[in-house]
Amino acid sequence: MASNWTLQLHSVSFQPYVWVRKPPALAGVSQLGIGYECAGIGYGRLSFIWNRHRIGRKFLIKSAEGSGSTDSGRNVEDDEILVKSGTGGVASKDYIGKMQEMIISSPAGVLLMNKCAGNGLATGICVVTACLAIVARVYLMGKSRNNHSGSVADLVRRGQLRSDRRGISKPLKYNDPFNNPLVKVDKSNSSVQMCGKVYRLAPVTLTKEEQSIHQKRRSRAYQWKRPTMFLKEGDSIPPDVDPDTIRWIPANHPFATTASDIDEDLAQNNVYQKHGVPFRIQAEHEALQRKLEALQNEQKLNNLFIDPGSVKDFERPFKSKSKSDEQHRNPEVCCINRISLQSFVVNTHHEVSY
Amino acid sequence: MRSLQLLPNPFFFNSFHAKTLTSPIPNPKSFSRSPSFTPVKSVLQWNRKPELAGDTPRVVVITSGKGGVGKTTTTANVGISLARLGFSVVAIDADVGLRNLDLLLGLENRVNYTVVEVLNGDCRLDQALVRDKRWSNFELLCISKPRSKLPIGFGGKALVWLVDALKARQEGSPDFIIIDCPAGIDAGFITAITPANEAILVTTPDITSLRDADRVTGLLECDGIRDIKMMVNRVRTDMIKGEDMMSVLDVQEMLGLALLGVIPEDSEVIRSTNRGYPLVLNKPPTLAGLAFEQAAWRLVEQDSMTAVMVEEEPKKRGFFSFFGG
Numbered sequence: 071m072a073s074n075w076t077l078q079l080h081s082v083s084f085q086p087y088v089w090v091r092k093p094p095a096l097a098g099v100s101q102l103g104i105g106y107e108c109a110g111i112g113y114g115r116l117s118f119i120w121n122r123h124r125i126g127r128k129f130l131i132k133s134a135e136g137s138g139s140t141d142s143g144r145n146v147e148d149d150e151i152l153v154k155s156g157t158g159g160v161a162s163k164d165y166i167g168k169m170q171e172m173i174i175s176s177p178a179g180v181l182l183m184n185k186c187a188g189n190g191l192a193t194g195i196c197v198v199t200a201c202l203a204i205v206a207r208v209y210l211m212g213k214s215r216n217n218h219s220g221s222v223a224d225l226v227r228r229g230q231l232r233s234d235r236r237g238i239s240k241p242l243k244y245n246d247p248f249n250n251p252l253v254k255v256d257k258s259n260s261s262v263q264m265c266g267k268v269y270r271l272a273p274v275t276l277t278k279e280e281q282s283i284h285q286k287r288r289s290r291a292y293q294w295k296r297p298t299m300f301l302k303e304g305d306s307i308p309p310d311v312d313p314d315t316i317r318w319i320p321a322n323h324p325f326a327t328t329a330s331d332i333d334e335d336l337a338q339n340n341v342y343q344k345h346g347v348p349f350r351i352q353a354e355h356e357a358l359q360r361k362l363e364a365l366q367n368e369q370k371l372n373n374l375f376i377d378p379g380s381v382k383d384f385e386r387p388f389k390s391k392s393k394s395d396e397q398h399r400n401p402e403v404c405c406i407n408r409i410s411l412q413s414f415v416v417n418t419h420h421e422v423s424y
Numbered sequence: 425m426r427s428l429q430l431l432p433n434p435f436f437f438n439s440f441h442a443k444t445l446t447s448p449i450p451n452p453k454s455f456s457r458s459p460s461f462t463p464v465k466s467v468l469q470w471n472r473k474p475e476l477a478g479d480t481p482r483v484v485v486i487t488s489g490k491g492g493v494g495k496t497t498t499t500a501n502v503g504i505s506l507a508r509l510g511f512s513v514v515a516i517d518a519d520v521g522l523r524n525l526d527l528l529l530g531l532e533n534r535v536n537y538t539v540v541e542v543l544n545g546d547c548r549l550d551q552a553l554v555r556d557k558r559w560s561n562f563e564l565l566c567i568s569k570p571r572s573k574l575p576i577g578f579g580g581k582a583l584v585w586l587v588d589a590l591k592a593r594q595e596g597s598p599d600f601i602i603i604d605c606p607a608g609i610d611a612g613f614i615t616a617i618t619p620a621n622e623a624i625l626v627t628t629p630d631i632t633s634l635r636d637a638d639r640v641t642g643l644l645e646c647d648g649i650r651d652i653k654m655m656v657n658r659v660r661t662d663m664i665k666g667e668d669m670m671s672v673l674d675v676q677e678m679l680g681l682a683l684l685g686v687i688p689e690d691s692e693v694i695r696s697t698n699r700g701y702p703l704v705l706n707k708p709p710t711l712a713g714l715a716f717e718q719a720a721w722r723l724v725e726q727d728s729m730t731a732v733m734v735e736e737e738p739k740k741r742g743f744f745s746f747f748g749g
Contacts (some may be wrong), residue, residue, distance in 0.1 A: 262733060269733040274683060276676050284680025285645060292642030297614055300576045317611060319576055325521035325568065326611045330575035332544055337578060340545040341585040344594070349545030 302328045474509055474724040476599060481514075483587055483601045484723070485620035487644070489636030491607030493628045494657040497693060497703075499604040500528040501713065502624075504702040505720035507562035511599035514553065514590055517566045518583065518616035519606040520574045529556065530700025531564050540568045543575070543582055549589050558705065563598075567615075576611045580618030587619045609643060617644060622651035624684055624723070628658045629670040634678055641679065653684035653728055655719055660689045665735060672732050682728035685719025687712050 256262070262269050297317035299308075304321075305328075307313060319328050330337075340349050347355070486499045496519070503515040516539075517525035526532040537552040556562040565586070568574050583603070591597045603620060606612035617623070623644050627637040637654070644652055656672050663669035670678075672686050690712035696703040703713040704720075722728060 270735055271731045272673065272734040274673065274676065274730045274732065276680065276682070281680050281682075288638065288642035288645055292639060292646060294643050294646040296580075296618070296647050300579075300611065317576075317614065319611060323573075323611075325573055326576035326579070327573040328575070328577055330577055332575070334578050334581070336545070337543040337582065338585050341542055341549055341582065341589050342592075343545075343548050344550070344589075344592075345548075348547050348551075351546065353545070 300326075300328050474721045476511065476724055477726040480599045481587065481591060481597050481601045482599065483603070483619050483621045484624060485518075485603040485605050485617050485622075485649075486624045486626060487605035487613065487617065487640055488607065488626040488633070489609065489640035490627075490633045493626050493633050494687070494693075495607070495626050496524050496528055496604055497697070498624065498626050498655060498657070498687075498716070498719075499525055499602055500702045501704045501716035502720045502723065503600070503602050504529075504556075504559060504562060505704045505717045506600050506602075506724065507556070507559035508704065508717075509720065509724060510561070511724065512561040512563075512596070513600045513602060514563045514565060514598045516583070516586070516601065516603045517564065518603050518612065520568050520579075520612045520615070521570070522606065523566055523568070523570065525604050526554075526564060526566060527700060528697055529564060529702065531556065532700070535564070535566050538566045538568050538572075539582060539586065540572050540574060542586075543578075549586065550593075574615070576615065579611065579615035583615060583619045609640065613640075613643075617647055617649065620649055623649050623653075625652055625654040625679075625681060626657055627654055627675065627679070629656060629664075629672070629675050631670075634670075634675065638679055641681065651726075652681055653723075654679060654681040655685045655687065656683070657687045658689045659686055661735075671734070673734075683732070684722055684728060685715055686729070686732060687715045687719070 260271055262271055295312070295314045298315045299311055300317045300319050301307070302321055303318050307316060319326050332340075336349065343349065346352075486495050486502070488495050496517075499515055499517075503513050506513045515525060515529075517523045519525070526535050531554050534554045537547040539552065541547045542549050542552050552565055554564040554566075556564065567583075587601055590601060601619075603616050605616035625637050625641055625644075627633045641652055654676070656675050659672060660669055664671045672683065676683060688711050690703075690710055692703055692706065692710040693712055696706060696710075696713075703710055704716050706713050
């Protein structure tokens with residue numbers, strides 16, 4: 071409560087200080103007059119000023135009773151102490167009655183009171199609107215403060231980065247900037263007017279002779295042959311190769327390698343290929359095809375090999391019985407049989423092996 | 425962007441109008457202009473279509489030596505400008521280790537196959553070409569995926585094969601094949617310059633970039649690429665005026681190369697990079713975007729700048745200027 075009072079004193083009420091500094095005898099009238107002018111803003115202010123008046127009066131009474139000092143600076147100080155201590159809100163009833171009488175007896179105050187009462191609804195709406203605006207602003211400020219400026223989200227929000235739709239935008243039509251009226255050359259070609267400002271033009275003075283001089287200088291300075299052979303560090307130089315045309319590629323080069331798993335001619339054919347399935351896709355496809363065929367052939371062979379056995383499968387009770395007998399007699403043979411039969415039909419696997 | 429547009433831009437001055445000033449650099453290759461050509465009033469040559477000079481496909485490598493000077497930005501913007509001018513363009517990102525051209529073009533999600541896959545036979549060349557949906561005559565080809573290694577033994581040859589294969593395409597040869605060269609003079613540089621007939625040297629007006637540019641120019645000339653033009657990037661007139669930066673003419677004096685374009689420093693470059701949307705497509709046009717467009721124009725016509733703007737003249741005030749006239 072006390073802190074609230076302090077806040078209000080600083081933020082809202084500017085009149086009470088003036089009013090405290092006045093001599094106590096005149097304070098009642100002058101304070102009220104000012105207070106009601108302020109109260110035109112709203113009832114809250116009116117009640118507040120009323121309380122302040124009571125506080126001021128109480129202080130004045132106390133100060134008169136205590137030290138008897140009438141120093142205005144001290145009055146303010148004591149007033150603040152009184153407010154902070156929380157005792158200022160309590161005022162004697164007779165004093166309120168006196169004050170009300172004073173208000174009623176004051177014709178200007180009565181007029182203002184009546185005026186305020188007439189505009190109450192409009193004032194209330196204004197106050198509520200103002201409060202709502204303040205709350206909304208505070209909310210928005212807090213929200214914008216929470217956003218990390220410079221982040222990707224912020225860039226996207228500001229339209230500087232379109233992560234969601236990169237590369238998609240309305241293209242500029244070619245004919246659009248034709249004949250820019252902002253850029254004109256004067257008749258003598260010595261200056262140009264651009265965007266309302268005139269610029270001096272300087273001709274390029276480079277001549278063909280100077281260009282050739284520069285070329286000669288560079289040809290003397292930089293002797294270079296384009297490398298035609300790339301060797302890994304540690305490889306031996308072939309006998310018929312100019313060492314100047316060799317580029318040494320380190321083994322751990324980040325993006326270049328001398329090793330290639332593909333033939334040069336084949337690579338060239340791949341580049342030139344216009345239609346059909348690409349080479350590697352074709353090769354992989356063919357390899358898979360061959361593998362599948364091989365598997366199928368193998369299965370056929372297996373089928374052929376175990377065909378007699380599979381025929382025997384139809385005689386399950388007999389086979390299982392004979393097998394159990396064999397198992398008892400010769401466990402090694404049984405084991406071999408089991409392995410050879412593992413590639414057999416899965417459905418019959420268990421029945422065959424066990 | 426509008427505020428930027430109001431700023432003066434001294435970098436677009438086209439050679440066509442400046443030819444009356446001086447004619448120091450004859451074009452390396454003669455080309456015919458259309459007889460129906462009408463002189464334009466505007467410095468920016470927008471109200472006519474440029475005429476393609478030279479034999480197609482024009483294989484242009486964009487290189488610099490030094491990193492971070494704007495090779496990839498130049499490739500993307502010049503490439504898209506050429507496509508906007510109506511020419512079919514294939515841009516090859518030959519930066520094997522650190523490719524970024526797909527990001528600048530906003531095509532990173534569409535790169536499934538690269539040249540390495542083409543060489544290995546995992547896909548055909550036409551499957552590796554990424555067609556831009558905005559300008560269908562612009563295609564992107566990346567040389568490798570970031571984590572894969574290029575068999576460098578035939579890296580340069582592979583690009584020559586690619587150019588030959590593009591020439592022999594059913595839909596016709598592209599007009600321009602633009603190769604984005606990696607920084608440095610390593611194996612990637614050698615691979616990138618192998619199929620090129622002409623080169624654009626991108627440099628900034630600082631001594632480190634100029635030294636590298638001079639060396640790279642020497643290597644290109646040793647390799648037999650004679651048609652080299654330079655593009656001076658990130659130029660700031662305020663710093664030039666304060667003598668804190670070399671002027672474009674100083675740069676030209678040091679390197680002795682023909683000027684293809686002068687690109688001003690522009691914050692829109694960063695913005696467009698983040699958007700994955702080349703600068704030249706911005707609406708309204710930006711300063712750097714317009715400069716790139718003019719450079720593309722000169723590239724088509726094998727032209728070069730013959731005049732640059734140096735400083736602002738005080739505006740002539742009339743008698744009634746005192747009254748606001």
